[in-house]
Structures are given as structure tokens and as C-alpha cells.
Amino acid sequence: MSGRLAWRWLRAAPLVSALTLAFVLAAASSLAHAQSTPRVVDIPTRPGVTQRFLFIAPAAPKAVAILYAGGHGGLQLDPQGSFGWGANNFLVRSRMLFVNDGVAVAVIDAPSDRQAPPYLDGFRFTPEHAADARAVIAWLRGQLHVPVWLVGTSRGTQSVAAIAIALAKDDASHDAGPDGIVLTSTILRENRGGDPVTGMNLAALKIPVLVVHNKDDACKVCPVAETDTLMQKLTQAPRTKLTLVSGGASRGDPCGAFAYHGFNGIESDVVHGITAWMLAP
Template sequence: MRSCRYWIAGFLIALVVQAHAQTTQKVVDIPTRPGVTQRMLVLSPPEARAAVVLLAGGHGGLQIFPNGSFNWGAGNFLVRTRQLFADRGLMVAVVDAPSDRQSPPFLSGFRQRPEHAADIKAVIAWMREQSKVPVWLVGTSRGTQSAAYVATELAGPEGPDGIVLSSTILTDNRGRPVPAMPLEKIRVPVLVVHHEQDGCALCAFSNVPALMEKLGNSPRKELLSFKGGESRGDPCEAMAYHGFNGLEGEVVAQIAAWILAR
């Protein structure tokens, strides 16, 4: 019996190693607005079943180098789990700030502006053309303000096929939080992912029900909540419960399964 378990474990590890080996990675710059380009790190597994555009939190200025490394944000939940998404059969684009926002404050104060929607619209179109599969926006922390805003601004073939909001900004003293947006305009599936012990003052789990109530026009919505893991450092940063530290594999697996189940 023990040898059988070892064989199964070894087989699963071999599958993961094979998926890693077959995934290609490249840095892509696409034109968006006049004179502006959008850089992203793209991971392409063989025969992708869906595509995800990963929108990091914080100021969003990843400053992706040509070799695919990051000047900032490598530890962000979505950035550090990008390969896990690819291993689940998802084409991945990790999105940087656009070329005209490559210095402070980067995306701060920009996430709910028409120019940002135009940039992400171009990313969605490029991913859809390259992958020929549904394209989802996945935001974490401040990235949820990007994902939700774009989903309220773009619909049909211009917009995403669904969105995932992880560690959503539920209150905000510096701008409009996600629940204050016109979420009734969102008519695509919405998955909300939140840690019940999130210690960030802007993301209290007690405020999640109010968010869910405002997603009434979404054809499919669900809350996935998590407990446990490890919390280190600033409660609003990536190595705290806020960033699902220690739960990465489980969280990504459930997100991918939900996306692929539609």
C-alpha cells in the first residue's frame, strides 16, 4: 500500500515537472493608446483551456525586465503563483504598469480611469487572439479595483469572460473601493476569494457579504473563503494572510477549477 502511495506521488510530481517543461515564457509589449505600450510576462502552457490576466496589488509598477524578472512585486500573491496557474492549463499574462506610468506613482490613482480600461482592453484582445479561449481578469488587493472597474466599463467581446477578486479592497480612504462601484453593470461570472483572517483594514472579511449582495446581475457568483496558512509582516502585504501565504497551491487550484467549470 505504501509503495502504491509513493508511486502515485511520484507520478503527480512527474506531471508537474512535465507541465513546467512544456510551458513557454516570454515578455510581450503591445500597443494600447497612442504612443503607449503595455508590457506583460506571458506564460503559455500547451493547449490552454482558458486565459487569465493577473493584476497585482499595491502600486502595480512591476517594471518587468526583458528577461522576465521584476524590479518590484515578485512576492505578490498573483506574481509568485503565475506558474501554478499555468500548471492548471491556463495561459497567463502578468501585467505591468503601461509605458507612460513607469515611474511613481505607477498605477496609484490610475486604476479607475478610462486610459487604464483601454490598456486592459488591448490586453484582453491580444490574449483572446493568441489563445482562442475565454479570458478572465484576476486581481488581488488593489488589483481588484482594476479588475472590477474594467468589468464595469467593458462588456461583450471587448470585456473579460469573467473576473476573480482576491483580497478585495472593501473600504478605501484614498479612492473608491470595489463595493462602491456600479457592480450591477457586471454581467459575467464573478469569483470572490478572501481569507477569513485577513488583517488588512481595507479588506475586513466582515465586509464581504455586502460585496456579494451587489453582484446580483452576475450570472454566476461565488465566495471562496480560506483559513490558516501563515501571516508574516505587514497585514496588508503579500506574506500575510492577505496574500494567502502558505495556501498558494490550494487557492490557485480552486480558482482554476472554478474558471474551468463554466
């Protein structure tokens, strides 16, 4: 190689190196994105019943979160992964934040025998709801071999707490229930029948429990002042934490998705806090 050619090669080397690095990073990003392609899954749960959920997993998941929306919970998820209802729900709209933090998600719809009003209303406390969750937990453990968490928001917290309590009671082998639960914007009072989360047998929970609440939540069934009562009832949980957040914006129904109740404007901070606590050693 002549001196002039060598000089040109040396001058170009940093550019070649930079281009190579950019290519590698782009390829890695593309691979991660491909691994996170949403997939609609239907699994059998009870006789003649299937449970549908939207499944998204990063390339190397560290845990998986089963997400329970609030309201009536009937997401009307179609085979292509579109939501007929609930797309704006805090957990539903924030699902990719979990994935980006290394946590796979299963966004739960109502089961096949509850695909019409009232959907999950009046069903969240039933043995059938717990049986559906048991099947989803088993499927996810078989697929990913990582810890499985239940995460609920608003009326989804009633599902999460009721399921965890039911599976703890029935779980002699300690592998049917979740490894931990997260309650966000917890139902602390009830005006539709059934129990608020504070009315359940929370002492039966022997798994980690994280509670996240907005200090400014104005939803009448989620008064922040009663979160202390909730924490005091978690007497057997090996690890608990109450996280009170603030900020964001509020519009519309104070119990709605874009109120403080739905962590509007602070979704990223809230989810990062949840995943950091879930994945802590």
C-alpha cells in the first residue's frame, strides 16, 4: 500500500468504524423490535371457555406482567390485536413501556363466555376468573420461564387481589399463583357491590405487593388517605411498598383514563418505577 493510499485509509477508518457500529446498533434494535411483535393468544381455561390476551415479549424478558384493565374489563380484542374498548386505559396504553424495560406483557381481555355486557363486572371475584388466570400464568411460565406478576389498575386491582388470594389458598405447590402483584389506583371503597381491595383477605398474600397511587387522584372510590389502611392489611407479604406519585395532567371523568387516576402524563415514570421494583433482587 502506497503512503498516500495508507493515509486515505487511516483517515476513513473512523468513518468506517462509526458506520459499522451504527449498523450493528440498528440490527440489534431491529431484532428487539421483531421479538416484540404483538401476538393474540387464545388458550383453553375452563370447559368450553377460552381466554384471549395480547402477548408481547422482548428478546430476553426478565419477568412477565399480566395486565388487568379497569372499568368493565371487556377489551374486545380482535385477532389482529386491535381493541374494541379500553385502548386508552393506563395499563393498555402503557404496555410497550413494560416491554422496553425488559418485561413481557399479557394484556387480558374478558374470557370467551364474558364477551358481552357486563363483561368482568360481577365476575372479578369468582372462582372462574381465578381459574382463567391460573391457566394464563401456567402458559406464560411454560413459554418464558421467568417470574409472573399480576398488575391491575382501578377495578383491575380487584381482579389482581382476588385472583392472588384465591390461588394462594388453592396452591399447595406454590407454582399456580403469581410471584408478586402490583396494584395501581386501587379500589379502596365500593359502590357497585362486591368488596373493595381493603375488604379482601389480604393477609393471605405471601408474595411481594407494590401499591402505586396518585396523590391527586380524585376518584371517589380511590381515596389516597386510605392507602395506609391497605398497606396495614398486608401482614404476611414478604416485601411491600407504597409509592405515592404526583404530577401529570387531569381531564374528564376523575375516575377516567386521562385523569390523575390514570397517571396521565407520567406513564413513563410510573411504569419505570414498577418494573424497577419488580426486577429488584
